[in-house]
Amino acid sequence: xxxxxxxxxxxxxxxxxxxxxxxxxxxxxxxxxxxxxxxxxxxxxxxxxxxxxxxxxxxxxxxxxxxxxxxxxxxxxxxxxxxxxxxxxxxxxxxxxxxxxxxxxxxxxxxxxxxxxxxxxxxxxxxxxxxxxxxxxxxxxxxxxxxxxxxxxxxxxxxxxxxxxxxxxxxxxxxxxxxxxxxxxxxxxxxxxxxxxxxxxxxxxxxxxxxxxxxxxxxxxxxxxxxxxxxxxxxxxxxxxxxxxxxxxx
Ligand code: ADP
Ligand code: MG
Numbered sequence: 001x002x003x004x005x006x007x008x009x010x011x012x013x014x015x016x017x018x019x020x021x022x023x024x025x026x027x028x029x030x031x032x033x034x035x036x037x038x039x040x041x042x043x044x045x046x047x048x049x050x051x052x053x054x055x056x057x058x059x060x061x062x063x064x065x066x067x068x069x070x071x072x073x074x075x076x077x078x079x080x081x082x083x084x085x086x087x088x089x090x091x092x093x094x095x096x097x098x099x100x101x102x103x104x105x106x107x108x109x110x111x112x113x114x115x116x117x118x119x120x121x122x123x124x125x126x127x128x129x130x131x132x133x134x135x136x137x138x139x140x141x142x143x144x145x146x147x148x149x150x151x152x153x154x155x156x157x158x159x160x161x162x163x164x165x166x167x168x169x170x171x172x173x174x175x176x177x178x179x180x181x182x183x184x185x186x187x188x189x190x191x192x193x194x195x196x197x198x199x200x201x202x203x204x205x206x207x208x209x210x211x212x213x214x215x216x217x218x219x220x221x222x223x224x225x226x227x228x229x230x231x232x233x234x235x236x237x238x239x240x241x242x243x244x245x246x247x248x249x250x
Contacts, residue, residue: 009072011036011167011198012057017066019052019222026052028222030066034167037196041209041230044219045245050202053219054169057200058089071166087115090160094172096152098144098159104131105140108159116163123162130158134188150181154188167198174205206250210234218242 012034019027026049034040042050055061057068059075059082068075075085098107108127112118118126131137134154136147144152153173160168170189174182186208193199193212203209209216209230216233218226220241226233234250237243 010034011038011071012200013067013069014057015067017056017068018064019056019061020064026222027056027063030224032217032224034198034200037198038214039193039199039201039212040215040217041213042200042202042217042219043209043245048219049222050219051171054091054171054200054202057169058086058091083115087163088166090163090165090168092153092156092160092168092170092173094175096144096149096156098152098156100144103141103143104136104147104155107144107155108162111159112162127158127162130161131155134158135184148181149177150184153177153185157188157192167200168192170199170201170203172202172204174203204249206234218245220245
């Protein structure tokens with residue numbers, strides 16, 4: 001995709017981020033800027049720290065040292081500022097994490113009602129428009145278990161968008177799906193990218209990375225080993241670790 005316009009304040013800025021789980025050094029001196037409207041795909045072997053990276057961006061995981069800023073504002077450790085910043089960062093997981101006992105529309109309106117203080121009418125109007133956008137408005141009154149995996153994941157995307165996030169994080173959003181449902185979710189993500197959403201996407205879908213990413217970040221053992229355009233990464237990886245990774249998956 002063509003690059004987004006350069007802007008002085010990155011939407012996400014990670015600088016010198018270190019994180020351990022006990023003795024395990026899981027994020028090693030991570031510096032990562034994501035520009036407004038940029039789509040960054042994070043690749044890397046299992047256990048390289050991709051999920052942890054995503055989870056630190058919205059403070060689901062605390063970091064040891066370093067800084068993380070969203071749109072120029074550092075993440076506070078707790079309190080109201082944290083809630084507000086978290087609302088700015090939408091996250092979609094491998095397991096759809098919908099509320100099982102709420103309808104699809106209720107899933108999408110819940111957080112705007114509670115956290116953003118929206119009125120019911122307003123939240124439903126926005127929620128329906130979002131369900132429309134991801135192509136499942138006709139499923140609004142069903143419960144998650146009545147939907148296919150692909151539909152549930154699209155509902156999860158709509159739910160995250162309902163908070164009007166500044167950035168969307170996707171952690172292997174299609175890994176739990178049956179193959180025939182992968183594309184409907186990737187297509188939804190591609191449209192979002194085209195609309196200018198800032199996105200960080202952990203995925204093993206190389207077609208999506210080639211098609212939709214502005215940049216590919218390759219992680220190995222908690223480090224960012226390569227940070228390049230998809231073209232450069234896939235045709236001319238520089239490190240042995242990236243070559244080895246690509247050799248195994250392509
Ligand atoms: P990836 O998403 O790239 O597979 P993760 O970020 O999930 O990698 O994990 C990176 C490393 O951190 C792995 O070795 C994993 O076992 C470890 N890890 C992840 N979460 C925890 C946790 N809550 N406690 C201890 N170790 C963890
Ligand atoms: Mg992971």
